[in-house]
Amino acid sequence: MTSTAGGTGRLLAVSDLHIGYEENRALVERMRPGSDDDWLLVAGDVAETVADVRRALETLAGRFRKVVWAPGNHELWTHPDDAVTLRGADRYAHLVDLCRELGVTTPEDPWPVWEGPGGPAVVAPLFLLYDYSFLPAGCTTKDEGLAYAYRTGVVCNDEFLLHPDPYPSREAWCRARVTETERRLAELPDDLPTVLVNHYPLDRHPTEILRYPEFAMWCGTRLTADWHRRFRVAAMVYGHLHIPRTTHHEGVRFEEVSVGYPREWRARSGPPGTLRRILPSESEDGTR
Helix, strand or coil: CEEECCCCCCEEEEECCCCCCHHHHHHHHHCCCCCCCCEEEECCCCCCCHHHHHHHHHHHHCCCCEEEECCCHHHHCCCCCCCCCCCHHHHHHHHHHHHHHHCCECCCCCCEEECCCCCCEEEEECCCCCCCCCCCCCCCCHHHHHHHHHHHCCCCCHHHHCCCCCCCCHHHHHHHHHHHHHHHHHCCCCCCCEEEECCCCCCCHHHHHCCCHHHHHHCCCHHHCCHHHHCCEEEEEECCCCCCEEEEECCEEEEECECCCHHHHCCCCCCCCCCEEEECCHHHHCCC
């Protein structure tokens, strides 16, 4: 864990940049900090190819005091259009090396402490995946859930592009990641709040408004359902759902910060690509 003063800056967040779309690349080009002390949390799904991930994170790292990245499922895809053909854990390790080259903090690095307004708080980027435990109603096993999803035609592309090598399954990889991450969180000082940054929500409740409820299977794990209570969470930052909003669950703020696809953000009333402020919270100074 490292301590880095935030000065008078803000802790900002975004996810699901998907810069494979030209319109989204333009949004990233316009993203700027409000001060020299602003940090940016990037909660996954930057892009599908390593080259595009580098392009976006290099741009953002050159502007913000600190950039913190947690991987999404799209970065982990072994996409047919990507020159980098690494799979599974090797692909993730390659992305971690890329981030370290750019000065971007990853889940494998010491977690920094935000000491600016709203702090101090440990900023912990997480890589946890999912284990198919968010099952559709009436299903009791992964096989039943997947069969239901295939019948409805709502199947995540992870089933074809996200390989768990060397783990036997994505859920086995998830369990290994949860075990290691839980250990690290338990070792944090008891007097420090946390900001947890993960591509998926730590609790199932944000998925309750999905248009296609079966997609929840690819959205997290029940193994983390109490982490927002156990680990003094000031804010849980996530993406993946492409439903940007703020919710509160058992007294904890959950922030979905995704940009999403152009067809999605064009339909929203607010300006696209707006960075979400995590700390200080709006209630702490009354402004956005």
